[in-house]
Amino acid sequence: MNDVTPLIAALKTEIGADAVLTDAADLAPFTEDWRGRYKGPAAAVVQPSNTAQVAAIVRLCAARGVPVLPQGGNTSLCAGAIPRNEGVAPVIVNLARMRRIRHIDAANGSMEVEAGCVLKTVQDAAAAENRLYAVSLGAEGSCQIGGNLSTNAGGTGVVRYGNTRDNVLGLEVVLADGTVWNGLRALRKDNTGLDLKHLFIGTEGTLGIITAATLKLHPLPTQHALAWFAPSDPAAALQILGLFQAACGSRLSAFEMINRRQLELVIQHVPGRRNPLGELHEWHVLVELADTSGGDEMAALLQQTLEHAAEQGLIHDAILASNETQRATLWEIRHSVSEANKKAGVGLTTDCAVPVSAVPAFIERATQAVHAIVPALDILVVAHLGDGNAHFIPFFTFDAWRELADPAAMAAAMRRCVNDVAHELHGTFSAEHGVGQTGLPEMAHYKSPAELALMRTVKTALDPRNLLNPGRLIP
Numbered sequence: 271m272n273d274v275t276p277l278i279a280a281l282k283t284e285i286g287a288d289a290v291l292t293d294a295a296d297l298a299p300f301t302e303d304w305r306g307r308y309k310g311p312a313a314a315v316v317q318p319s320n321t322a323q324v325a326a327i328v329r330l331c332a333a334r335g336v337p338v339l340p341q342g343g344n345t346s347l348c349a350g351a352i353p354r355n356e357g358v359a360p361v362i363v364n365l366a367r368m369r370r371i372r373h374i375d376a377a378n379g380s381m382e383v384e385a386g387c388v389l390k391t392v393q394d395a396a397a398a399e400n401r402l403y404a405v406s407l408g409a410e411g412s413c414q415i416g417g418n419l420s421t422n423a424g425g426t427g428v429v430r431y432g433n434t435r436d437n438v439l440g441l442e443v444v445l446a447d448g449t450v451w452n453g454l455r456a457l458r459k460d461n462t463g464l465d466l467k468h469l470f471i472g473t474e475g476t477l478g479i480i481t482a483a484t485l486k487l488h489p490l491p492t493q494h495a496l497a498w499f500a501p502s503d504p505a506a507a508l509q510i511l512g513l514f515q516a517a518c519g520s521r522l523s524a525f526e527m528i529n530r531r532q533l534e535l536v537i538q539h540v541p542g543r544r545n546p547l548g549e550l551h552e553w554h555v556l557v558e559l560a561d562t563s564g565g566d567e568m569a570a571l572l573q574q575t576l577e578h579a580a581e582q583g584l585i586h587d588a589i590l591a592s593n594e595t596q597r598a599t600l601w602e603i604r605h606s607v608s609e610a611n612k613k614a615g616v617g618l619t620t621d622c623a624v625p626v627s628a629v630p631a632f633i634e635r636a637t638q639a640v641h642a643i644v645p646a647l648d649i650l651v652v653a654h655l656g657d658g659n660a661h662f663i664p665f666f667t668f669d670a671w672r673e674l675a676d677p678a679a680m681a682a683a684m685r686r687c688v689n690d691v692a693h694e695l696h697g698t699f700s701a702e703h704g705v706g707q708t709g710l711p712e713m714a715h716y717k718s719p720a721e722l723a724l725m726r727t728v729k730t731a732l733d734p735r736n737l738l739n740p741g742r743l744i745p
């Protein structure tokens with residue numbers, strides 16, 4: 271066993287006693303995941319205030335062979351940010367104190383922020399300069415830029431602006447030996463060799479700790495047109511997506527689909543949420559157009575496109591938001607799904623992406639696969655349809671879950687059968703949440719030996735002693 275007492279003492283001296291937590295009660299919020307499903311031991315939680323302190327922590331831990339686990343807002347849905355229950359207990363480096371917005375260059379469409387900035391704070395700061403930071407997701411009030419980058423987070427804006435990887439220009443990273451790599455360039459063109467930032471985006475803190483980023487900003491859309499409609503089925507929703515893409519081009523900013531059971535849970539478990547349509551239909555889509563001007567024209571375009579879809583028999587019902595309050599209310603329904611599911615029972619969240627055209631087949635076949643294991647089990651579908659990313663969630667009530675003889679085996683079997691369907695359709699089991707702990711067995715199962723070997727080569731080159739978030743990503 272590694273005696274961490276000297277390390278803790280050194281960390282307190284270097285970073286400050288108030289920034290090093292070791293009492294069990296203080297550690298608890300950092301060692302358990304958002305839904306209270308996973309827990310793991312930590313030697314300490316350290317909260318640095320600047321990049322030099324992060325580098326010092328990494329060096330001190332490396333000197334004693336103690337692993338380091340970077341942590342952002344701890345909103346991971348795949349147990350990504352909490353310690354494993356095996357190996358040496360890590361020091362958690364929680365970035366929450368590094369929340370400075372260093373610089374906004376509106377003319378360049380860029381802003382430099384520290385990794386611990388909460389996503390919502392970044393969006394608001396950009397908006398104050400009439401700019402948009404385009405990554406948006408349900409956890410934006412608590413997830414951090416460092417966590418978004420390390421998981422290459424997606425969310426509801428990907429259909430127009432891409433995922434986090436597409437919205438970053440530069441990074442500052444602390445490497446495994448404590449070296450600080452300053453790659454905080456604010457350039458849209460730079461062909462000087464390997465684009466190193468991409469090594470650290472989406473690799474979940476296994477190659478370095480991101481301490482700051484230069485983010486890409488867009489013109490701030492001030493005009494929006496939003497509708498909530500009930501397509502006859504996912505294939506119809508896909509056809510309607512095509513109609514919107516043809517009619518609205520890059521103004522199409524969100525195309526989100528949920529199924530009836532998911533909407534029911536939101537209505538039942540989140541106060542203030544109501545079914546926007548007269549009936550509870552099987553499928554529901556939120557579609558939004560956005561631009562810097564032309565609000566009336568967009569509202570007309572939205573209506574015409576929906577009418578066009580209705581003429582083709584693709585829609586049961588629809589409602590257009592007629593003001594900002596209605597628009598916010600409809601978005602709140604979409605953003606309430608995780609909260610509702612947490613309160614309602616045990617949803618086995620999956621994170622598959624398939625080619626957009628294959629989403630209806632994915633939903634149909636995954637439903638059959640799940641029902642072959644548990645007939646008639648409730649299934650929740652939350653799809654970023656425009657990106658081909660469908661969270662297909664086999665759902666158990668708390669009672670049903672407690673009655674299972676082996677819940678862990680059930681969770682693994684459910685995830686595997688859903689992921690198998692995605693794989694057969696040339697898709698992936700991990701689209702936007704990261705691999706975390708729940709996805710690790712799937713890496714071994716689906717990734718080719720050649721791909722895993724390449725990843726190991728990169729990991730060994732950057733972190734030869736395997737001290738940065740060990741036991742993640744690469745089985």
Ligand SMILES: Cc1cc2nc3c(=O)[nH]c(=O)nc-3n(C[C@H](O)[C@H](O)[C@H](O)COP(=O)(O)OP(=O)(O)OC[C@H]3O[C@@H](n4cnc5c(N)ncnc54)[C@H](O)[C@@H]3O)c2cc1C
Nearest residue numbers: 342343344345346351408414416417418420424475480608
């Ligand atoms: C209500 C809700 C809705 C959500 N909706 C979406 C969604 O639509 N789309 C989506 O993509 N995700 C979604 N998520 C998942 C989650 O919010 C994202 O994965 C988010 O990007 C995680 O950010 P975080 O700061 O909480 O990171 P954490 O959970 O703290 O960490 C995630 C991973 O990143 C690593 N990490 C964190 N910070 C750093 C750093 N500075 N340097 C290196 N590694 C680091 C951690 O070690 C861990 O492996 C949702 C979660 C919730 C609770």
